[in-house]
Amino acid sequence: MSDLQAPRPVPDGERVVRTGGDGTDGIVRCERCGASEATLNVATGMLRCNFCRFEWSTQNALQAFDLDGAIGDLSGVVVGSGTADVTADPAVTLRCTACGADVVVDTTAAVHARCHWCRNTLSLTEQVPNGAVPDMLLPFSVSKDEAVKHVAEFVRKRTFYAHPRFRAEFQPENVMGVYLPYMVVDVNAHATVTGEGEHQTRSYTVQVRDSEGKTRSERRYDADVYDVRRSFDLHVDDLTVESSAQRLDRDTARTSNNVINTILPFDVENGVLYDPRYLQGFTSERRDVDVGVLRPAVLGQVSDIARWRVDETIAFYDRGVRWDTTDVDVRGERWVSAYLPVWLYSYLQTKRDGSTLLHYVAVNGRTGETMGSVPLNVPRLALVASVVEVFGAAAAAVLWVLT
């Protein structure tokens, strides 16, 4: 989704659902022993205290905030408070509640910092408008060992033409768990699609004479032409889009963000209430794109879904349909910001001209779906392609002589 446009006006009736909870920044303690160190147990999907081994989980976020109601009942704009426009500085100063020291967290890549005096872990829990604390979060369920296997297997199948330096430096163990920022959107819309369709009525063979006077058979078709119009209600559930400017850059000459986009979708309906301890041991990327900027692209995707779905109703038009217009009248939309789990292996390729290309192998932290980009050994590929071309041309010459 690289077609970001100017923000559209927000429809009337925006309602904000508070998802921030009552937590305050600083030390988040284990309910049983009071320790400040807890991490996600990927095997169970629960949080585990690193001292007393107590395990617990947080509530389903969409149910807790009543953000999973019937899409047909949606009207106006409903947003989670974690989708607020980004206006504040990404650097946040936390006051350690144990010793009183001030500790700065750069939320661009983390929501934690260790107090340099008393060594307690301080976490960002409050929603301030800097995009660092979302409405919900989906914990990793694919372990690092599994992710390493997925990455290694993906690259193993692509070694022959891989760049020699990449092959020498490839270390799948360096895969990183990252919570990336997304918007999850439900849309209640009415769609109208119009165009022209053709239904075949006859198929027959005719004899045609070419410029050399030879006669040959050719197939011809007759068809009825129809104006086609479909009008319907469309409920789109959990449409997921990236909400970081960096990830929305899909220029494949510069980066391979498209492979991260490819591993969508996630089971976002299982998202839980945000708790900073889920992010312990992982990195995170702050959201820096707002609802108003994403809305045109989201509506574009809703139009795509409308045309895709309407295909089910045009079987009669066996020669095809040419759609001329797609109108989507949005009656209601619901926006929730989320951190979704991705295992990322990254490799920065520096080319001879000094330009760089960032390659990723990405593993969906919930489904294990893997996609990646491997730098090419261009001279080797050119050599083999030349040999293939020589054989292809020889075969073409033989075919030409025989026919």
Add this chain to the structure above:
Amino acid sequence: MTGVQALAAAADVTASLGSSDEGSGKVMLLLLLLAGPLYAGWVHLRYRNTDKRHHHESETRSDMLDVQAQDVRTGARTGLRSSRMQGANSRKVRAP
């Protein structure tokens, strides 16, 4: 012409010529003549995956309700050479 462009061009030409016997022969000849760039394009896509994306149109849950159809016959076309309607775009993601 890069390998990836050759792949795309070959797919278009194959679609337009492939319906008759003579067309199939021409397609085969073209594919053999472009074997090198086509192979390079295939390897490029397999390694770099620049053509991959999330298929939001088919991978997003959606419900279509209360469908109203209005189809009006406006005429007929005869002697068409292609088995597919010209300009058909119902499976194109970014149609109008």
